[in-house]
Amino acid sequence: MGRPDPSNEATVILRRESLVGPVLGRVIGMLAARADAPVDRLDDVLLVSDAIAAHGPSQVNDDTGLQVHIRTTQDTLTLRIGPLAPEGGAALLAAADLPGVGNIVEQVSEQVTVEPSSAGEHLVILVSLSA
Secondary structure, eight states: OOOOOOOEEEEEEEOSHHHHHHHHHHHHHHHHHHTTOOHHHHHHHHHHHHHHHHHSGGGBSSTTOEEEEEEEOSSEEEEEEEEEOTTHHHHHHHHTEETTTEEHHHHHOSEEEEEOOTTOEEEEEEEEOOO
């Protein structure tokens, strides 16, 4: 019997700031686990989740809440955060820079981009789930 299809996705919209960390961490963790991510990569995606939870709500474009689309494949986890306020993607990424450690999001991600859209910009983070 082969491996189950690891392709999964979910979109969460978090309106209450106090719930962003717990809910986002659990959803990301669940999808990474379903993709059979190694424990060290699961830890990495949870660090990214913590950074988004800590700094994302202040970069939201309006009062609709923080929206995060999570998608996993066999090898990757992709987070699409937004729509964010103008320059919100860069601000969210800059806020993940820790003194003496560096930018935690950039360190654990394969690719980080800011994509403009008519609704506001989106921060897109791609994390490899390979060991």
